[in-house]
Amino acid sequence: MTRLTAxxxxxxxxxxxxxxxxxxxxxxxxxxxxxxxxGPSATxxxxxxxxxxxxxxxxxxxxxxxxxxxxxxPGSWSGVHAPDDYDVVLLSDAGExxxxxxxxxxxxxxxxxxxxxxxxxTEVAAKDADDRIAAVIRAVDEGPDLVISxxxxxxxxxxxxxxxxxxxxxxxxxxxxxEPTSNVTAADWxxxxxxxxxxGPSSHYDPSTFTEDxxxxxxxxxxxxxxxDLRGIxxxxx
Numbered sequence: 001m002t003r004l005t006a007x008x009x010x011x012x013x014x015x016x017x018x019x020x021x022x023x024x025x026x027x028x029x030x031x032x033x034x035x036x037x038x039g040p041s042a043t044x045x046x047x048x049x050x051x052x053x054x055x056x057x058x059x060x061x062x063x064x065x066x067x068x069x070x071x072x073x074p075g076s077w078s079g080v081h082a083p084d085d086y087d088v089v090l091l092s093d094a095g096e097x098x099x100x101x102x103x104x105x106x107x108x109x110x111x112x113x114x115x116x117x118x119x120x121x122t123e124v125a126a127k128d129a130d131d132r133i134a135a136v137i138r139a140v141d142e143g144p145d146l147v148i149s150x151x152x153x154x155x156x157x158x159x160x161x162x163x164x165x166x167x168x169x170x171x172x173x174x175x176x177x178x179e180p181t182s183n184v185t186a187a188d189w190x191x192x193x194x195x196x197x198x199x200g201p202s203s204h205y206d207p208s209t210f211t212e213d214x215x216x217x218x219x220x221x222x223x224x225x226x227x228x229d230l231r232g233i234x235x236x237x238x
Contacts, residue, residue: 001121009150010195012150013211020042029138030130033144039083041235044161046060049077050080050081050082050083050224050228051080051081051085052079052080053077053079053080053228054073054074054076054077054078054079055071055073055076055106055226056076057070057072057073057076057077057224057225058070058072058230063230064230064233066180066182066211066232066233067074067179067180067232067233067234068233068234069191069233069234069235069236070225070230070233070234070235071236071238072221072224072234072235072237073130074217074237076210076224077220077223077224077225078220080220080223080224080227080228081117081176082117082118082119082223082227084136085120085225086117086119086120086145086146087117087119087120087122087143087144087145087146088110088114088120088121088145088147088148089121089122089123089124089139089142089144089146089147089148090107090110090111090121090122090123090124090148091124091125091135091136091139091147091149091150091154091175092106092107092124092125092126092149092150092151092154093126093132093135093151093153093154094125094126094127094151095126095127095128095129095131095153096128096129100151101207101210102151102152102207102210103150103151103152103153103173105210105211105212105215106150106173106174106210106215106219107113107150107220108212109173109212109214109215109216109218110148110150110173110219112216113216113219113220113223114154116124122142122144124138124139126153126154129153132153132154132155132157133154133160133161135154135157136149136154136157136158136160136161136162137161140161140165140168144168145169146169146170146171146223146226147168147169147170147171148170148171148173148219149170149171149172149175150172150173150174151174151175152175152194155172155175155176155177155194155195155196156181156196156197158170158172158177158184159177159178159179159180159196162177162180162181162183162184163181165183166181166182166183167183168183169185169226169231170183170184170185171185171186171187171219171222171223171226172185172186172187173186173187173188173215173218173219173222174187174188174189174191174192174194174210174218175188175193175194175195176188176194176195177195177196178195178196179230180233181233182231182232183231183232184231184232184236185220185222185225185226185230185232185233185234186222186233186234186235187218187219187222187225187234187235187237188203188210188218188234188235188236188237189203189214189218189236189237189238190203190204191203191204191205191208191210192209192210192218193205193207193211217237218235218237220238221235222235
């Protein structure tokens, strides 16, 4: 099976699975999601309590366009922290990716950040390849403020489901979605950049670049963007 055929199979499966829950997902407005991400006023409240972006994170006078890439200055996200009662789902693959070193590093970065920030994290993992799209749907059903997706195996399923769940914010760390909707933000670097089967990475993929330090920086930079309404873009860290 070619990579392009594999991607087509994933998307066709998505149509079948998502179709059964489309009414529920489409019927969920932003105001129906619990936590600090519920509705415009709650989003403003979350942004206020999340701290401030440092100089050089992005150009406040020229907000990035959808799907744009920004290159924040190192440390410009350090003043941003999760608001009180912030609720996160960590989405990953516990099947083929169970022993994948980059995915393990990303999972560890999320767990370390959550411990430092006193954030509640619910883990949702796909049991195998056939369960990946269903896992994304389960993550959305949790109704968190943010779904953090890690691991290349979850990119295509997330790309298939996220347009049907525009009320839910997603952050992809260490990879990207080729054509993200406004609710999908990515945090990436040179050596990461997987964009889905058959599409190729946005940079030369190098598993050795998935270090604890880089994963932590990308995660915090991506979260800073999401918390300050810089969404649907790629946050490229050095």
